[in-house]
Amino acid sequence: MTTALAGTGPAQKVTALAGTELTLVVRNRTLAVSSVLLPIALGVFWAFSLGHGPEVWPMVVALQVAVTLGMGLYVTGTQTLVARRHARVLQRLRTSGISDGGLLLATLTPALAIALAQLVIFAVIDVVIGDQVPSNWPALVALVLGGIALMVGAALATSVVTPTPERAQITTLPMVFLMLGAAIAMVLIPATGWLQALLLVPGAGVGMLVRLMFGGEVGLGPTLGTIAATASLLVWAAVFIRLAAHRFRWDPRNG
Known part of the structure; x- marks a missing residue:
């Protein structure tokens, strides 16, 4: 792989490496x-099995987004980073000749x-079966930008x-369950002070943004x-990236 990248500029190297990673x-x-x-199977199952209506769609979309970010992005990103390091x-x-940032970007591409493809697939399916259009x-x-930042940071930190x-x-399971649980809680819990307190949990901002997408009340x-909600996602992303920056390993771990 290193030989194939020789003789090209930094941007071309990152693009070539990202293409190779996608193929692998x-x-x-x-x-x-x-x-x-x-994740696609779960998202489609939820869309067709949980029912229809304005009171149900936010929950369906929250589940779809959480499983996409949690499994499609976070789990895949963590496994790819660890596999390439191993x-x-x-x-x-x-x-x-690729910078450390460019190398990580290409590996996570x-x-x-x-994740982006899964989100598009779910958007098309939801619209076709009659989902309410976000207001x-x-x-x-x-939701998209903050959720991606959170999961990229979490993948870097978990790889450590x-x-x-x-x-x-195994190491990715707690965050995946936390994403699903926090997202659903933010959609289902009535708009009280507890709703804002849940933003202290990683991933809760996903559920609040889904709730707001469909005109739900959040008290603020x-x-x-x-x-x-966006600040919650970005703050947690910064925390994870900070942890990864101090302890990230480029060479294989023994245990």
Whole structure:
């Protein structure tokens, strides 16, 4: 892989590496099933099984977004980082002329592409079967950008404590369950002071932004609610990135 990147500029190297990473992820059958097909299957199941109506759709969308970010992006990103480190690919590529940031970006590009594709698939399916169109578009944009930032930061941080690719199936479980639980709680709990307190939990901002997307009440109003939920996602993303920056390993871990 390092030889193939020789003789090109930094941007071209990052693009070429990202393309190679995407090919490797797609060819990994286990990863393709667990991080690509399973989230889509769950999202479609929820869309058709949980019912219809304005009181149900926010819950369905919150579940779809949480499973996409949690499995399509977070789990895939963590496993890819750990696998490349375990195979000493990250270590070798640091001599290829790509910056550390560019190397991490290229490695995480497949996970980003998978998550965005899943979100588009769910959007099309939900509209076709009669989902309510979001009324708060700033909340939708904040949901996508803030959610991606949170999961990228979480993937970097989790890779620090994950010694092998196989162990990633275990180390990522708490965050995935937390994402699903917090997102659903923010959609279902009545608009009280407890709703804002839940923003202290990673991923709760996802549920609040979904709630705001469909005109739900959060006690702060649509504008302040969007700002608070987005800030929650970005603050947690910064915390995870900070942790990863201090302890990230480029060479394989022994345990």
